[in-house]
Amino acid sequence: MNFGSDNCGPAHPAILDAVIKANSGYQPSYGDDTIMDRVRAKIRELFEAPEAAVYLVATGTAANSLALACLAQPWDTVFCSAAAHIQRDECHAPEFYTGGAKLTLAGEGDKLTPEGLEQAITSWVKGDVHVSQRGPLALTQATENGRIYCVTEIQALTTVAKKYDLPTYMDGARFTNALVALGCTPAEMTWKAGVDAVSLGGSKNGCMGVEAVIFFDPSKAWEFELRRKRGAHLFSKHRYLSAQMQGYLADDLWLETARLANAHGAYLAKRLTEIDGAEILYDVQVNMIFARLPRATHQKLRAGGAVYGLFDGPLDSGDPEAPLSMRLVCDWSITEAEIDQFIAAAK
Amino acid sequence: MNFGSDNCGPAHPAILDAVIKANSGYQPSYGDDTIMDRVRAKIRELFEAPEAAVYLVATGTAANSLALACLAQPWDTVFCSAAAHIQRDECHAPEFYTGGAKLTLAGEGDKLTPEGLEQAITSWVKGDVHVSQRGPLALTQATENGRIYCVTEIQALTTVAKKYDLPTYMDGARFTNALVALGCTPAEMTWKAGVDAVSLGGSKNGCMGVEAVIFFDPSKAWEFELRRKRGAHLFSKHRYLSAQMQGYLADDLWLETARLANAHGAYLAKRLTEIDGAEILYDVQVNMIFARLPRATHQKLRAGGAVYGLFDGPLDSGDPEAPLSMRLVCDWSITEAEIDQFIAAAK
Amino acid sequence: MNFGSDNCGPAHPAILDAVIKANSGYQPSYGDDTIMDRVRAKIRELFEAPEAAVYLVATGTAANSLALACLAQPWDTVFCSAAAHIQRDECHAPEFYTGGAKLTLAGEGDKLTPEGLEQAITSWVKGDVHVSQRGPLALTQATENGRIYCVTEIQALTTVAKKYDLPTYMDGARFTNALVALGCTPAEMTWKAGVDAVSLGGSKNGCMGVEAVIFFDPSKAWEFELRRKRGAHLFSKHRYLSAQMQGYLADDLWLETARLANAHGAYLAKRLTEIDGAEILYDVQVNMIFARLPRATHQKLRAGGAVYGLFDGPLDSGDPEAPLSMRLVCDWSITEAEIDQFIAAAK
Amino acid sequence: MNFGSDNCGPAHPAILDAVIKANSGYQPSYGDDTIMDRVRAKIRELFEAPEAAVYLVATGTAANSLALACLAQPWDTVFCSAAAHIQRDECHAPEFYTGGAKLTLAGEGDKLTPEGLEQAITSWVKGDVHVSQRGPLALTQATENGRIYCVTEIQALTTVAKKYDLPTYMDGARFTNALVALGCTPAEMTWKAGVDAVSLGGSKNGCMGVEAVIFFDPSKAWEFELRRKRGAHLFSKHRYLSAQMQGYLADDLWLETARLANAHGAYLAKRLTEIDGAEILYDVQVNMIFARLPRATHQKLRAGGAVYGLFDGPLDSGDPEAPLSMRLVCDWSITEAEIDQFIAAAK
Structure with a gap:
């Protein structure tokens, strides 16, 4: 009954099999391994982007920070949501890697709107040496609250960015x-x-720790390589990153693990409604559920061994009927039985 | 016949076994996994340092840069050898992580001497706001040229450092x-x-990619944690770093792989002397051999498929008797048969 | 009729006299001049702080950035208002000097409240390695909108900061x-x-360009000196900074110029009310007036040669009755006659 | 008898006159003053560079650091002499402003040679992501030891730089x-x-504190402006920098003060030879003399009130005949009488 995060579960066995398979003989180090050649080709094919620059790093924060550092000068501001991982969860890694760029929060929630974005962009006057210069738009897909930008929404946001010559x-x-x-x-x-x-995340979706960073315009490729090395993120035995990504993309495993996680999320959301006083906070679109349950229900769940994030107040004291917010994340490996057990514990 | 680096060979199967064993069920992320508890205890025991702060990162450059950033202010200079990895091979990662510290080269070669160190330290006047402030001593064990500081030599160097209140x-x-x-x-x-x-390296000695950083005085622990996170080096699925280190230290595997690599190095050095015109450049103390062979011999070796680093001139043209320098590194997995094959190809 | 900023007017003649007086013979450079000894003593006396560390720099941004860099680690967040100069007007100098600290905006306006501050502080969970660590409170006195924190208000804010062990x-x-x-x-x-x-500003109040930075606890003194030098803000011919500050503080000149500027502000505010459609936006407490006038009035003023900041829309087209916001700043040298001329032009 | 540095003497009265003249009425701030327009035009004319980007800052370290930051990426290395001010005297300001660039020392002394430069450049392999990337050449004219690169020497060095596509x-x-x-x-x-x-220095040659930075290719202009502001080096009351530079360049004052200083240097060097045991260390080409005198002579000089830099040992104890090194710098304002007095004190 662990819903703490999709990084708490195990890696998919097929990922480990790929790693074991890669663990034979000699391979050039630092990204020159032959497995990486195949990974690069595979990602270009999947993204229909034959010229794309493709790199691997081991953490999502590295992917975000290194990519943004290639897109933002130190005097630029990144535009992101108030809930963005780069704002709330990365201990200034974006500021560190960009050399001091600012993050301008466009709106209050987890999802950006074209209006909010444009307002944020125009809050900094172009060409004024005293202020933050306008830099890239950063959006999270799916968002930190488990919501999705549909293609039309993405297009609307990048259209605003392009209007101001800003990359996304x-x-x-x-x-x-x-x-x-x-x-x-x-x-x-x-x-x-x-x-x-x-960035194409692997760590939260069945890998041990690998993320691809893809630049559709490869002109930043060499700069990325320098930043990755300087950031100490270029692995000597890079083959083990390559192998994870190779296993992840082979036989549609990445799609399968994501579908599993999302299906578990949907099932959990559905069953949550059976609990007295349960309130789902956002549309459940992927594998994350934000909900409110009475304090007493949380107490039962925690006593039953359920693991998940809890907000809004102390678990141990206070009105037993008072609702407390929770975040539940389903990883690919969780089972319906565990979800059923969770629901049973709440009842 | 791959002597390119000890990061070109495979991981030891026992390391992968440890990873597979760790890949079951849920674990707290970001270093709170139970395996890390055991790794920490094991390292403290091995180093007879019950209070030590112990952390894991995935690359040697991360270990060096993060550790030095905790020991050096941005206006400090690190004292190191001219051959130091931090000076020659890390694309300014130390400068990046420290926020602009300088590296002062104490002497020309790969091994520092107390005299050279003291001269370097005193080249910066203490208390002068205009100059580099004196910062930590950084020494590499074994050195980049495959040599070792014996305990007495280490003691002599740290004694100089301590004389000036500098950490090592x-x-x-x-x-x-x-x-x-x-x-x-x-x-x-x-x-x-x-x-x-x-730093206690694992990547070059049989792991996939893991290094421990150990502070004997734990007062820098929290700063290290912040720097590691900010540098994007805190793994979400940290258990896979822990598991590697656990497997590495279990049953003396780390000692065994190092002994294997060193023994291969000694055997290769011995057999190299059979080759006409061969000259060994430094005492071979670990698993690295620097040697000179005639250009013609290199041509034969490369034609035979041998992989290793080559310096001092073009392989393809020039005096066939002219000596060219090479670096040969034996990883734990290389075999006597491969070394014999290499020698045969050179003859 | 220049109300553009208090940095557009001339320096007070007494400041130049002090500079001329200092321009004789030899003086030790880099802050060791004898004039600085007197300035330091004078500031300690004025602030009743005999132990304070006192330094001079030439720009307000340098004062803010260097001081904050001594108070905030790179992973800390500074708490400030949304209108703060450090947030809106310094092109990431604070981020640059701190090495990537974040600015967390506590409330929307120019004046912080204890409630807003506490909410901002507690928005970052203490001891969580993933988030911004809680850093210093930064408040601007007078604020960017020309308002003042009274002593009780300052006390209330620093009390909140101290509750969380944060400096101000x-x-x-x-x-x-x-x-x-x-x-x-x-x-x-x-x-x-x-x-x-x-920081004790001189540039906006009659000097050519000098600001004092004062640390009441001198434990940060040496760090400040290193940061100032490394930031290229340590003047070789420092005596000219010292002389300005000496002239500024002699014979209560600093108080006199500030009283003049404030009195001009009060007079301008009073007379603005004579203009049809004029609306004063904030209490006028010092030498800055934020007001709204109809577009047509602005057109007359600008045509008459008045200089000031204008917001909210184009001057040239649109409803002539629509109110546009303006900022008017009175420097010490402006005269009642010029203010009268301004009012006349608006009528 | 002050030969401590050319930054210990007073500013030329004509510089102060220019400042006083500028101190009237209102001027746009932050570099938009009308005096700067004239300064820019004057410098473009003097340098026969009608397109050049021209900026003013207040310190030489700011000029160096900001200019180099526009020419060097954080992963680049600057090539300079071992005696370079940027290496020895700026407390990592170049490292700070570039974001962590390295300084590679080309040769031991104060003057670079084409051979030494080329050797330094080629010590870093081009296109290798692990090493310092090749960055700008930085040379000091006159050098820190008071020597000059003739035009042919400059040309020879920049030819090497250009061979490797590096700016100077x-x-x-x-x-x-x-x-x-x-x-x-x-x-x-x-x-x-x-x-x-x-950079065109003013501070050491008769100004209070002003240096011009000139980019002959103006494509870096906007970046320089952003870096200057972000470094807190954009003065609000910029007119006082402009006025100094205006006065400096008017009526050939800059040439006159430099000729005075150099002539004093030549006179001092000539007279030094009258002292028993005196040894001049470098050709005296400008206003700096490096010499050796017996300890006993130094003791007499210091007792007589002479101010200058002293190296190589304690003044107070040791062999009275042992030579100690000294640096003597003549500023524009020193007189023959003072030099004569100095010589008399030494005899």
């Missing part, structure tokens, strides 16, 4: 969860909708 | 190769000899 | 304007009210 | 001392000899 980066830590929910192609969700660079 | 960091990318060559204990080679912080 | 920095670019308006002592407005460090 | 920056803290010694034009000593950017 997509934090795709849960890229595939969004992709399978939308039922579109990787290209449709990215460059065809105006996205310039994207 | 040991880059231990090949820590274990040095350890087994010296036949001393981890404590003797580190804190008992005056070392304040050290 | 006061951006005193218009310190003296606030001081004379409040009628309190420098000590009452700073350390007696809980302020840890403050 | 000239630290011109004592630009005019070198210029009048060579008797060439500013254009000949800079862009006609292959220099891409240069």
